[in-house]
Amino acid sequence: AIQLTQSxxxxxxxxxxxxxxxxxxxxxISGALAWYQQKPGKxxxxxxxxxxxxxxxxxxxxxxxGSGTDFTLTISGLQPEDFATYYCQQFIGxxxxxxxxxxx
Amino acid sequence: xVQLVESGGGLVQPGGSLRLSCSASGFTFSSFSxxxxxxxxxxxxxxxxxxDTSGNTVYYADSVEGRFTISRDNAKNSLYLQMNSLRAExxxxxxxxxxxxxxxxxxxxxxxxxxTVSS
Numbered sequence: 463a464i465q466l467t468q469s470x471x472x473x474x475x476x477x478x479x480x481x482x483x484x485x486x487x488x489x490x491i492s493g494a495l496a497w498y499q500q501k502p503g504k505x506x507x508x509x510x511x512x513x514x515x516x517x518x519x520x521x522x523x524x525x526x527x528g529s530g531t532d533f534t535l536t537i538s539g540l541q542p543e544d545f546a547t548y549y550c551q552q553f554i555g556x557x558x559x560x561x562x563x564x565x566x
Numbered sequence: 567x568v569q570l571v572e573s574g575g576g577l578v579q580p581g582g583s584l585r586l587s588c589s590a591s592g593f594t595f596s597s598f599s600x601x602x603x604x605x606x607x608x609x610x611x612x613x614x615x616x617x618d619t620s621g622n623t624v625y626y627a628d629s630v631e632g633r634f635t636i637s638r639d640n641a642k643n644s645l646y647l648q649m650n651s652l653r654a655e656x657x658x659x660x661x662x663x664x665x666x667x668x669x670x671x672x673x674x675x676x677x678x679x680x681x682t683v684s685s
Contacts, residue, residue: 463628496671498611505661505678506603506611511671549611553670556601556625558611 464488464552466559473564481537483562485550490530494553497526497535500561501546509548510535540564568592568674570662575679582652582683588645588662588676596640599665601672602647604658604681614660615647630656652683 465488475481485495493513498506508517510526513533523538537544545566550559574586588600602614615636616625624636635648645662660681664674 494670498672500611505675506663506672507675508666508671508673511666511669511673515669517671517673547610551611551613551672556613556616558603558613561610 464491464555464557466550466552466557468548468550468559468562471560471562473562474566475540475564476566477540477542479540481540481544481564483535483548483564485528485533485535485559487531487533487552491552491554493529495526495528495533496551496553497524498549498551499544499546500549506549537564570664570674570676572660572662572676572679575660575681577682577684578652579685580653580683583648583650584652584681586647586649586660586662586679586681588647590643590645590664593664593674595638595643598667600636600638600645601663601665602634602636602645603661603663603672603675604656605661605678606655606658609658612658616665617645649681652681654683657681657683 467486469484495513497510500506514526525536547561547563571589599618617636633651637646659678661678662676663672666673
């Protein structure tokens, strides 16, 4: 089974910072990767699909890149509402990464 | 309004059974593959099961294979998860999630229903 790792597991950031989260797959998955944001007590929200495409309604400060085994989610100009946990998910076997918590 | 609403969660003893439901509205349910995803308290997301539009193709995570059964009723716009032989480690919030038709992503999620397995 394909495993996903995320780094870092958590990070502290300030408003306006550029934040980068990495997701690595144990084997190549082409561009079959999505990114989600989850806030406490809420369901996840799709941010990025197919590794680099922004879901409708998601602010343009979010971007995704990568292919094969290495992927990144970047938040350019962190906003107060962006403090949350972020998960990657691969679409060969549907497993999720362990998550990255972004806090103050 | 486009939405998914889960129900059926609750407290169950180890070894017991529970059936979760997910009611879809605001979109053509029969055109979308569906999934169950769970989240144990304080933990990350775990994909549980997938079903295609017709119900003929299903997949399960190894952790639930042989104990859980996913199904759907397109006439009732509903998704189900029959959970048998429940264990303490099945305690989680269970979400139903819609599989986007053309891209890799779960684009619609329910609010979740809590299942607690405890004596």
